[in-house]
Amino acid sequence: MIANPFEELFLRLNSLESKTETLLKKIDSMSQESKENNDRLTIQQLSQEYSLCRSTIHKFMKDGRLKYHKFGRKTLFKRVDIEKCITTKGKHM
Numbered sequence: 001m002i003a004n005p006f007e008e009l010f011l012r013l014n015s016l017e018s019k020t021e022t023l024l025k026k027i028d029s030m031s032q033e034s035k036e037n038n039d040r041l042t043i044q045q046l047s048q049e050y051s052l053c054r055s056t057i058h059k060f061m062k063d064g065r066l067k068y069h070k071f072g073r074k075t076l077f078k079r080v081d082i083e084k085c086i087t088t089k090g091k092h093m
Contacts, residue, residue, distance in 0.1 A: 040076040050082065060085055
């Protein structure tokens with residue numbers, strides 16, 4: 001007797017879905033670890049990661065919306081402060 005081909009396809013699809021879920025969870029946890037390990041960003045990193053132009057970043061700094069730390073000539077931003085600035089949508093902190 002020939003097995004139902006749709007049953008086999010259904011089983012394979014379920015297997016793929018569970019494997020995809022596992023991979024997505026691993027990617028998410030790796031992303032979280034990466035963000036935690038890279039706690040501070042330079043202006044260039046901030047610009048690239050959040051798709052902000054440098055003039056916008058400087059404006060946010062000047063207006064006091066974005067906290068920053070100077071180390072010699074280097075300006076660094078805490079990821080927490082960046083997230084706060086972006087989620088406040090233009091309101092001063």
